[in-house]
Amino acid sequence: MATANMLLMNPLAPAAAELTTEAPPVEVGLVKAALEGDRDGFGRLYGLYAPLVHGILLARVPRAEVDDLVQDIFLHAFKKLHTLRDSAAFGPWIAMIARNRAIDFHRRTRATVEITDELRGSDKQQSKAAEIMELIRSLPDAYRETLVLRLVEGMTGPEIAERTGLTAASVRVNLHRGMKLLREKLGTTEGL
């Protein structure tokens, strides 16, 4: 299962080739502008990709840490933008940075610092959301990421595929299987 997940999440999957055959993505121009010192260009990249990074992090780290990590990741990306070889692959690149940062976070953080505070939401709706997020986080990596991007960030499947560099087929499978698992888990709890 883990190997299958890794394959499904491989950002070097043929989706990138599919994207490049279409109209040149807006990221290419923005990355170029940012590399030439245009801070507004990078600001637009941030606006485009912050929800993606937010969703990837939300699927992996406690919610209280997500906003700060999003900022850190974009600051890191701003400094290391010159290392990006293919401007069209900004999405997969920053998605990978976000995944690695989430792994680093868990390496550095003790197991005791967990999401206990999240369960105490300010209202019933947020408390329920935190509970469902817990269930989603218990799913395999590939499923939880696509589910969070779809259900929390409100992206469609094609958008997820385009931003992450995954193939549309992979995203579709991840959504389908992830949703099936989530329904099972919701069924075993109280339900919605």
Place this chain on the structure above:
Amino acid sequence: MNDDYLWDKSGEPDPQIQQLEEILGTLRYQSKPLNLPRRRNYFPLLAIAATVVMALLTGGLWLQLQSPDASISPVAISQPTNPRINPPLSVANKPPAKRNVIVRNNRDRREREEALAAKQQLILALRVASEKLNTAYRRTQTPTQIKNQHKAG
């Protein structure tokens, strides 16, 4: 289960997915401005350093020109009273050779001392300028603090 709605929100909406979207939507990303580090402007530092270096070099050069050695210039040498030019020897007005040697030695020593002093001034000026440049360089190389590092570890 309606896969189309899950895939691209088309087709007949799935009530359970809609409910999940509604609940989980509260966790959605809230737009926040990105605080990029301010770009450092090196020009004022470099301009100050360059001005200091120029001022020191000019001052050193001016001091050197103002020193008594300035009289030992091609113009001065051309004057008939210049002691470097040995006057024509005559039997009646022949200066004592010993005295000439002492005067020449004194002059040589003074010239050496003044040259040494000028050299020291120049070295000092270069050292100060170098220190200024090093300080400016160190300031420009100060790493940006990573926010919220305490939370990460």
